[in-house]
Amino acid sequence: MAVKVRYAPSPTGSPHVGNLRTAIYDWLLAKKEGGEFLVRLEDTDRSPDRYAPESIADIEESLRYLGILPDSWWVTGGKDTPYVQSERLPLYAEIVEGLIAQGHAYKCFCTKERLEQMRQRQQELGIPSGYDRRCRNLPLDDRARYEAENLPYVVRLAMPLEGTCLLKDAVRGEVKYEYRLQDDQVLLKSDGFPTYFLAATVDDRLMGITHILRGEEWLGSAPKMIHLYNVLEWEAPVFAHLPVILGTDRKKLSKRHGSTNFRAFIEQGYLPEALINFLVLLGWSTGEENRELLSINEIIERFSLSGITEHPAIFDYEKLKWMNGHYIRSSQPGRITGLCIPYLVKAGLLSNPPTPEEVAYARRIIPLEQERMKVLSEVVDLVGFFFKELNYPNGYDEKAIAKWMGVAHIKALLEKEIAAFESLPEWTTEAIEAASRAIGEELGVKFAEVVHPTRVATTGQTVGPGLFETLWALGRERTLERLRTVLAHLS
RNA sequence: GGGGAUAUCGUCUAGAGGUUAGGACGAGGGAUUUUCAGUCCUUAAGCCGGGGUUCGAUUCCCCGUAUCCCUACCA
Numbered sequence: 001m002a003v004k005v006r007y008a009p010s011p012t013g014s015p016h017v018g019n020l021r022t023a024i025y026d027w028l029l030a031k032k033e034g035g036e037f038l039v040r041l042e043d044t045d046r047s048p049d050r051y052a053p054e055s056i057a058d059i060e061e062s063l064r065y066l067g068i069l070p071d072s073w074w075v076t077g078g079k080d081t082p083y084v085q086s087e088r089l090p091l092y093a094e095i096v097e098g099l100i101a102q103g104h105a106y107k108c109f110c111t112k113e114r115l116e117q118m119r120q121r122q123q124e125l126g127i128p129s130g131y132d133r134r135c136r137n138l139p140l141d142d143r144a145r146y147e148a149e150n151l152p153y154v155v156r157l158a159m160p161l162e163g164t165c166l167l168k169d170a171v172r173g174e175v176k177y178e179y180r181l182q183d184d185q186v187l188l189k190s191d192g193f194p195t196y197f198l199a200a201t202v203d204d205r206l207m208g209i210t211h212i213l214r215g216e217e218w219l220g221s222a223p224k225m226i227h228l229y230n231v232l233e234w235e236a237p238v239f240a241h242l243p244v245i246l247g248t249d250r251k252k253l254s255k256r257h258g259s260t261n262f263r264a265f266i267e268q269g270y271l272p273e274a275l276i277n278f279l280v281l282l283g284w285s286t287g288e289e290n291r292e293l294l295s296i297n298e299i300i301e302r303f304s305l306s307g308i309t310e311h312p313a314i315f316d317y318e319k320l321k322w323m324n325g326h327y328i329r330s331s332q333p334g335r336i337t338g339l340c341i342p343y344l345v346k347a348g349l350l351s352n353p354p355t356p357e358e359v360a361y362a363r364r365i366i367p368l369e370q371e372r373m374k375v376l377s378e379v380v381d382l383v384g385f386f387f388k389e390l391n392y393p394n395g396y397d398e399k400a401i402a403k404w405m406g407v408a409h410i411k412a413l414l415e416k417e418i419a420a421f422e423s424l425p426e427w428t429t430e431a432i433e434a435a436s437r438a439i440g441e442e443l444g445v446k447f448a449e450v451v452h453p454t455r456v457a458t459t460g461q462t463v464g465p466g467l468f469e470t471l472w473a474l475g476r477e478r479t480l481e482r483l484r485t486v487l488a489h490l491s
Numbered sequence: 492g493g494g495g496a497u498a499u500c501g502u503c504u505a506g507a508g509g510u511u512a513g514g515a516c517g518a519g520g521g522a523u524u525u526u527c528a529g530u531c532c533u534u535a536a537g538c539c540g541g542g543g544u545u546c547g548a549u550u551c552c553c554c555g556u557a558u559c560c561c562u563a564c565c566a
Contacts, residue, residue: 010566045565112564119563128493129562154564172496181494189564196566220495220561243497243559250558278503281515285504290514292503309504311497312559319503319516329529372528451525463527 003035004210007070008200010042012050014058014261017315018215018245018253020066021279025213025242027068028280028303035210039063039073040203041084044193062262066272067296080207085199092194095202095232096155096187104231105187107153108135109146130183131156155188157197157228165223170211170240170305177223185224197221201228204237211238211305216312240305243283244312253315269343269376271331274324282313293326325374333367340366340379347380349387361386364473368465385459386474392486396460403462404453405490409443413453414487416442418480427476429468436468457486 007023009015015023023039030037041059045051060075072078082088099105108131115131122129136158138146146153160179167175187198194202204212219241229236247253253260259268265275273296280299281292284307294302328336341362344350350358369382393401404410420435440450455467458479464470471479 008566012566042566047565050565108564115563123492126492130493152564175495177495183562186564191564193564195564200566215560216496217560218566241496246559248502252559281503283503288505288513290505292515313504314502316502316516322516325529369528448525455526461526465527467525 001210003030003033004038004208005030005035005213006038006040006204006207006209008040008042008203009059010045011052011055011059012045013052013055014263015055015062016253016260017262017265017279018260020062020262020275021245021282022213022215022242023063024066024068024276024279025284025303025308028300029211029213029305030071031300032303036071037068038078038080038207038209039070039083040207041074042196042199043084043086044189044195044199046191046193058263065262065266066276068276085194085203088199088203089192089194091206092188092198092202093192096194096198099157099187099231100155102231103158105155105157106136106138107143107147108156108184108186109138109143109151109153110135128181133184136184152190154186154190156184157187157224159184159224159227165226167219167222167226167239169219169222170238171308172219172241172310175219175222179223179227182223182227185221187228197224197228201225201232205229205232205234209237211240213240213242216241216244240308243309245282246312246314248314248316250312250314267377269339269373269378270320270324271327271376274320274327277327278320278323282315283309285309293323321374328373328376329371331370333370334363336370336373336376337363337366339376343377343379344383344387349380349384368469368473372465385461385464390460390482390485392460392482392489396456397462400456400460400462404456405486407449407453409445409449410453411487411490412443413439413445413450414457414483414490417454418483418487421476421480421483424476427472429466429472432471433468454483458482 005026007019007026009019009023027037029035041056043051043053063069070076072080072083074081074083077083096105100107110131118132119129136156159182163179165177165179165182167177169175185197186195188194203209222239222241226236245253259265276296277292277294277299280294280303284303286294286302287307289302291298341350341354341359344362345352345354350362354362365383365386366379369379372382373379388395390396393405416439417436420439421432424431424435436450436454437447440447443450451467452462455464455470456462458471458474465473474482
């Protein structure tokens with residue numbers, strides 16, 4: 001049977017990297033096995049504080065950005081339509097009616113207040129918590145009366161009171177559960193919407209899903225779903241429970257640890273291939289081959305559920321940065337330039353939209369800083385000196401001035417450079433370097449004693465790309481202007 | 492309180508009944524000298540504890556401990 005996997009996000013905010021990793025694994029499995037990758041929107045939680053329909057666009061964008069496009073989803077449709085659970089309500093209602101008729105599920109009229117009190121009492125007494133099943137054994141005339149009164153109700157799954165459930169997990173092997181310890185899970189809420197347990201089970205079945213990849217936090221609820229499959233007489237798909245991703249304090253990754261949602265990573269400038277490569281490695285490895293830097297195709301070739309780790313992984317932002325830097329460095333300069341320009345526009349360094357001259361300038365300077373970038377957003381600080389008026393000495397690094405603007409040969413150096421640069425037939429890195437070396441010899445100082453003061457005078461700082469590439473990119477006019485300004489202040 | 496999962500350098504991980512326990516990030520040192528970054532070389536750093544099984548366990552089993560997850564009309 002062909003593999004069919006699904007990613008089933010909820011519109012409760014910008015996607016979390018943990019969910020994205022699940023989506024990546026889903027996509028990889030589908031690609032590897034020549035199967036189908038389906039994405040379904042699980043929008044059954046309508047409570048105003050969680051339901052965030054505007055995040056649907058984020059979900060779509062995250063998949064597009066990563067390049068893990070679904071074979072079928074609500075955006076492009078497909079043969080399992082609709083892909084949005086709120087549009088599938090009648091399907092769930094029908095299943096629930098059948099379950100009630102067969103005694104596998106029952107209406108529960110308990111109020112939230114009663115359930116709350118029950119839970120509190122259970123906690124005080126130190127006994128296992130869970131629904132006390134009062135409505136499971138409700139006398140018939142009570143139920144008839146409640147129904148006649150139109151009391152709100154939920155539908156609960158009647159779990160077996162004995163026996164064990166054996167889950168065969170693709171990453172964890174066999175896990176056993178006692179049915180009697182399982183709660184009578186709510187399947188249908190009082191607002192008529194299904195819960196995850198019902199909706200996901202029904203949809204996975206109707207959509208022909210063969211493998212369910214989900215976070216380990218779902219492991220404990222597997223027996224409820226397996227029981228549902230059993231009473232519905234459906235064959236259960238393969239379950240694969242993925243290790244959770246933790247923050248540096250070993251707690252479930254959350255906003256406290258820094259960025260966790262897709263949007264934040266994009267804004268900081270992480271490349272899709274870096275995100276995928278890093279996320280994939282958080283819980284999966286190539287095994288003996290021992291490689292970490294892998295292209296998408298190399299990952300697809302090697303991917304398998306058996307390579308998935310069983311223990312939680314801590315999200316290492318440093319390693320992600322390193323990996324992103326690696327992918328930036330190995331990208332075509334044109335691509336990085338294009339990706340960086342919006343950051344410069346946003347920072348006000350370029351007009352909105354940028355003029356052709358500005359774009360040409362950006363194309364000259366951004367590649368010079370490419371190997372220094374870990375994330376794209378750093379470009380703003382890295383190339384700032386190319387754009388800003390330096391205004392000696394205020395715009396200059398204090399320590400840089402202290403170290404190099406007071407050296408004995410500074411005035412002679414600047415004077416000679418201005419004269420030499422003015423008369424240079426061609427403004428090329430080679431010509432600039434040759435002239436600079438000649439000046440150094442004339443002055444009888446070491447080459448470094450030419451380079452460092454010149455760098456400070458023209459850039460205001462001590463770090464940056466190679467000096468002659470910098471001056472070349474800066475252009476003859478800007479270079480001369482900066483040298484003259486500094487010289488004027490020194491005189 | 493109950494249930495479940497997991498346990499190899501600080502972090503991500505590989506690994507096998509006998510290995511100098513391998514790689515990567517990060518950290519330290521060195522080289523390249525036009526700074527920073529990069530690149531190359533290099534060093535330090537690990538099998539949770541206790542019982543078994545075994546000639547031999549870090550590896551297999553049990554117990555303990557620790558950590559994480561679940562225990563909602565959220566997913």
